[in-house]
Amino acid sequence: MDWxxxxxxxxxxxxxxxxxxxxxxxxxxxxxxxxxxxxxxxxTTRGDRLFITLLGSAFINLAWLALVSLPQWGALIVCLLYAAAVFRWV
Structure with a gap:
């Protein structure tokens, strides 16, 4: 795995x-x-909601890197809130 x-x-x-x-x-x-x-x-099933969550979290993290100068931990908190919303309402 060194490569x-x-x-x-x-x-x-x-x-x-x-x-x-x-x-x-x-x-x-x-x-x-x-x-x-x-x-x-x-x-949607659980797997669909997981996929939507992972895809949305990737975009949240990319946007955080591009637009916000705060540490990436803030994006993690936003992603956790997003995941909770997706699994609750989607």
């Missing part, structure tokens, strides 16, 4: 994503759910 120049934050990021995928896979097997319709007026 990828892994840093501790990068490894943690990918470990968290892999863990989320594993947890959501286990949840889907143990507790199947039927899709629900939220404020976007499309049917």
């Amino acid at each position: 990828m120049a892994w840093t501790v934050p990068t490894a943690i990021f990918f470990a968290v994503i892999a863990s989320l995928l594993a947890v959501f896979s286990i949840l889907a097997i143990r507790y199947p759910e039927s899709p629900r319709v939220g404020i976007l007026r499309i049917e």
Whole structure:
């Protein structure tokens, strides 16, 4: 893995994503759910909401880097609030 120049934050990021995928896979097997319709007026499952959350969080972080001169921890807080909103209302 030396060719990828892994840093501790990068490894943690990918470990968290892999863990989320594993947890959501286990949840889907143990507790199947039927899709629900939220404020976007499309049917979504847990996996769909996770994808929407990850995609939106990427854009939040990019916007934070481009527009705000505060530490990136602030973007993490915004992303957590965004994730809570997506899983609640989408």
